[in-house]
Amino acid sequence: MGNNSHDAGLSVYRDEFPVLQKLVHGKSIHYLDSANSSQKPNSVIDAMSAFMRESYSPVGGSSHLLAVDANDMYQEARKKVATFINAYSNNEIIFTKNATEALNLVAHSWGRANLGEGDIIVLTHMEHHANIVPWQILAKEKGFTIRWVPLTADYQLDLSVLPELLKGAKAFSFTAMSNVLGTINPNRELCAAAHAAGAIAIVDGCQSVPHIVTDVQAMGADLLAFSGHKMCGPTGIGVLWGREALLQAMPPFLGGGNMISEVGLDGFTSAPLPNKFEAGTPPIVEVIGLGAAIDFINQVGMGAIRQHEIDLSRYAYQEFTSRFGGDVTIYGPTDPALRGATFSFSVRDIHPHDVSEVLNEHNVYVRAGHHCTKPLHKLLDTASTVRASMYLYSTKSDVDALMDALDGVYEIFVPR
Numbered sequence: 001m002g003n004n005s006h007d008a009g010l011s012v013y014r015d016e017f018p019v020l021q022k023l024v025h026g027k028s029i030h031y032l033d034s035a036n037s038s039q040k041p042n043s044v045i046d047a048m049s050a051f052m053r054e055s056y057s058p059v060g061g062s063s064h065l066l067a068v069d070a071n072d073m074y075q076e077a078r079k080k081v082a083t084f085i086n087a088y089s090n091n092e093i094i095f096t097k098n099a100t101e102a103l104n105l106v107a108h109s110w111g112r113a114n115l116g117e118g119d120i121i122v123l124t125h126m127e128h129h130a131n132i133v134p135w136q137i138l139a140k141e142k143g144f145t146i147r148w149v150p151l152t153a154d155y156q157l158d159l160s161v162l163p164e165l166l167k168g169a170k171a172f173s174f175t176a177m178s179n180v181l182g183t184i185n186p187n188r189e190l191c192a193a194a195h196a197a198g199a200i201a202i203v204d205g206c207q208s209v210p211h212i213v214t215d216v217q218a219m220g221a222d223l224l225a226f227s228g229h230k231m232c233g234p235t236g237i238g239v240l241w242g243r244e245a246l247l248q249a250m251p252p253f254l255g256g257g258n259m260i261s262e263v264g265l266d267g268f269t270s271a272p273l274p275n276k277f278e279a280g281t282p283p284i285v286e287v288i289g290l291g292a293a294i295d296f297i298n299q300v301g302m303g304a305i306r307q308h309e310i311d312l313s314r315y316a317y318q319e320f321t322s323r324f325g326g327d328v329t330i331y332g333p334t335d336p337a338l339r340g341a342t343f344s345f346s347v348r349d350i351h352p353h354d355v356s357e358v359l360n361e362h363n364v365y366v367r368a369g370h371h372c373t374k375p376l377h378k379l380l381d382t383a384s385t386v387r388a389s390m391y392l393y394s395t396k397s398d399v400d401a402l403m404d405a406l407d408g409v410y411e412i413f414v415p416r
């Protein structure tokens with residue numbers, strides 16, 4: 001629990017997260033690695049455990065009572081996901097292993113069917129490797145070109161060159177929010193720009209879906225990928241949403257059970273959506289967990305989560321600058337309205353892994369490294385950064401602990 005009176009906001013929900021109650025060396029821990037993966041509330045843990053204890057059954061193939069009930073729960077979770085992102089229909093929700101698999105599905109299915117020699121797709125300099133490498137693998141095979149949207153000095157996408165870059169492109173695939181800079185992109189505008197150029201808009205919502213309201217209809221996206229484990233759900237479950245007509249036109253990705261209507265020695269026909277893209281036994285327990293995570297997030301309220309993270313961002317920025325001034329470089333927008341509560345930074349010339357090592361000694365858990373964005377780090381002219389990332393259960397006390405621990409870094413590396 002936040003132990004300062006200035007911890008109002010959502011700190012009441014912190015009690016719901018058992019890992020956050022843990023004491024290490026007799027002291028509270030400060031989990032600031034939520035952009036990597038979020039902690040899990042009791043309701044998610046309980047829903048998965050209750051399902052395995054009381055209702056477990058496979059959902060495809062069998063028609064006994066347990067299977068029918070399990071299938072109802074599985075489809076109910078699909079409905080929750082569809083409502084959460086305002087999909088046009090439940091059939092547009094495809095369960096995958098994670099966002100990475102969802103993006104690979106898009107590249108290998110839509111990309112393989114639609115891209116060839118001379119074609120162009122557009123990505124941005126702030127993409128996660130999950131939205132780079134699948135396209136690079138395919139580009140090598142198919143011979144299309146990848147163009148890159150550069151960044152401005154204030155860590156935004158440079159929209160001035162976007163129309164030119166999109167000329168002749170078949171797809172524009174971009175992250176809705178950077179996992180390093182915290183930048184929230186103008187996603188509606190980016191989708192509109194893609195469509196104006198005749199390209200489809202593929203959105204990596206891994207960092208945005210847990211933190212800001214997602215309305216795929218208002219955004220105007222064609223495809224959206226995200227992971228359950230960053231939004232209070234378990235690992236092993238991701239989502240690909242796509243417009244129904246587009247998903248219908250895409251060939252299957254993985255082949256096997258559950259995704260077929262007919263199979264003969266001479267070939268197969270695909271099952272209707274969403275099964276067409278859900279080959280094999282699905283992650284049933286994880287889907288139930290994701291449904292419970294969405295219930296939890298809805299209970300907190302997406303508007304409240306966003307406001308909480310704006311407040312935390314403002315506070316963190318103010319503390320970084322007032323306590324460390326120019327010694328800390330923050331790679332990301334200064335305006336809390338333009339960013340999420342994810343701060344990647346460097347401290348003087350101290351190696352990020354040294355910083356994170358000392359923070360760890362103070363029970364402050366951050367991540368140091370390239371955060372799966374090597375091209376972005378190259379642009380930032382640094383091999384790695386320290387990243388402190390917050391979520392609905394984070395508090396100003398976590399920020400205070402980070403700042404105090406940074407004092408500890410100074411004590412070791414900057415003798416005064």
Ligand SMILES: Cc1ncc(COP(=O)(O)O)c(C=O)c1O
Pocket residue numbers: 035036098099100101128130131175177178179204206207227238372
């Ligand atoms: C922006 C972004 N895209 C994609 C991914 C990949 O997510 P996952 O590892 O859950 O597949 C991440 C994970 O950090 C991410 O931050």
